[in-house]
Amino acid sequence: MRHLIALLACSFVTTAASANDAPASEAAKAAAVKTITDSVKPKPVSSPIAGKQMLAPSAPAGAAPATRSKEEQAEVDLSAKIAARLAEMRANQAARVAAAAKARRAAAAAAAARAEAPPATFKAHGNHWSYEGETGPANWGKINADWTRCGTGSRQSPIDIRDGMKVDLEQISFDYKPSSFNVVDNGHTVQVTVSGGNYLTVQGRMYELMQFHFHRPSEERINGKGFEMVVHLVHKDAEGKLAVLAILLERGKPQNTIQTVWNNLPLEKHEVMAPSIVLDPLELLPQRRDYYTYMGSLTTPPCSEGVLWLVMKEPQQASAAQMALFSRLYPLNARPIQGSSGRMIKESN
Ligand SMILES: [Zn+2]
Numbered sequence: 001m002r003h004l005i006a007l008l009a010c011s012f013v014t015t016a017a018s019a020n021d022a023p024a025s026e027a028a029k030a031a032a033v034k035t036i037t038d039s040v041k042p043k044p045v046s047s048p049i050a051g052k053q054m055l056a057p058s059a060p061a062g063a064a065p066a067t068r069s070k071e072e073q074a075e076v077d078l079s080a081k082i083a084a085r086l087a088e089m090r091a092n093q094a095a096r097v098a099a100a101a102k103a104r105r106a107a108a109a110a111a112a113a114r115a116e117a118p119p120a121t122f123k124a125h126g127n128h129w130s131y132e133g134e135t136g137p138a139n140w141g142k143i144n145a146d147w148t149r150c151g152t153g154s155r156q157s158p159i160d161i162r163d164g165m166k167v168d169l170e171q172i173s174f175d176y177k178p179s180s181f182n183v184v185d186n187g188h189t190v191q192v193t194v195s196g197g198n199y200l201t202v203q204g205r206m207y208e209l210m211q212f213h214f215h216r217p218s219e220e221r222i223n224g225k226g227f228e229m230v231v232h233l234v235h236k237d238a239e240g241k242l243a244v245l246a247i248l249l250e251r252g253k254p255q256n257t258i259q260t261v262w263n264n265l266p267l268e269k270h271e272v273m274a275p276s277i278v279l280d281p282l283e284l285l286p287q288r289r290d291y292y293t294y295m296g297s298l299t300t301p302p303c304s305e306g307v308l309w310l311v312m313k314e315p316q317q318a319s320a321a322q323m324a325l326f327s328r329l330y331p332l333n334a335r336p337i338q339g340s341s342g343r344m345i346k347e348s349n
Contacts, residue, residue: 123145124144125145126143130188131332131333131335132332137150140301141303143301144301144302147301147302149302149303149305150301150302153297154339155296155305155343156296157219157220157297157307157338158219158220158299158334159220159221159294159337159338159343159345160221160222160337161221161292164346165347166348166349167346167347168348169291169293169346169348170202170203171289172202173200173201173202175198175199176199176282177198178278178280179194179197179198179280180194180276180278180279181193181194181195181275182272182273182275183265183266183272184266184271184272185265185271185329186269186270187269187270189215189333190265190329191211191212194210194212194281198281199235200243202243202308205237206237207235207236207241207242207243208235210235211233211234212233212284213231213234214229214333215299215333216229216323216326216331216334217230218230218246218248218334219299220248221337222248222292222313227248227315228250228251229249230246230247231247231258232244232245232246233246233247241308242298242304242308243307243308243309245311246309246311247284247285247286249316249317249318249323251318251320253317255316255319257279257280257281258318258322260279261279262322262325286312286316287314288312288313290348291313292310293310293345293346294309294340294344294345295309295343296309296338296343299334299335
């Protein structure tokens, strides 16, 4: 029996040690080891009564040494059997766990293969896209395997903004300031990258302004009405989530920030102009800050979804000459309207 206790204590130590390496288990281990030591330590037999108390109940006091050694041998045999049985049980359990894990992996691989397997083995890797013809918006989803959302997504942008739910939308909080910038004609639009430190906060999240760019005509419509141009200010939060602020442009008086950008257009496409002056994105904002908001996507490949759209209700003005200059570069660089698929649109009261 002593051996049995020692064996169980051993197995407890093994379990405790393997289950948790925290210092707390060290104490448990030490206690268990002490139990083992105590139980196997030979006990001095000072009197027959004390001896009787120390020995297992099956060993009668004063039994002959030959009988005792027989019993001890039997205990050793029993311990060995128990140890062998325990080892067998552990091996069986490990095999069952391994088999279950293997089955799970096989099921997951099969499910992934079913989900991903296209009808053919064709995988597109093109990266040239445009606003018309073969590589136009209708085919974006087929050009590159990573752009399939452009063709199949159900939360795409732009949309015709109508039937918004009028609520007390919180004001967007802008923390924009004069910043250094650079300008590039990237082959799809004129894009302005601003230095860090410009933020907007909405719905409890803070997004940093990365860049802004232009489309002609405006991609979004409001109750079916389009605008001559739109500026998209692309923001990203610390988790990489995107928020795009859209400012519609209508014909009117010249706009300072836009003029600064036009003044610094590089002569060649893809060349970056980095002027030594600053530009204040705050000047792009209309006076009234009411807006529409909905969840959509990037309006260019890869058409990633999960983008928070904030569309200012009041258009900003730009002069006819400013509009004409952009139209010489990009007479049409707007993705067509996408289905809103019952998405919720909220708007400021
Ligand atoms: Zn855009």
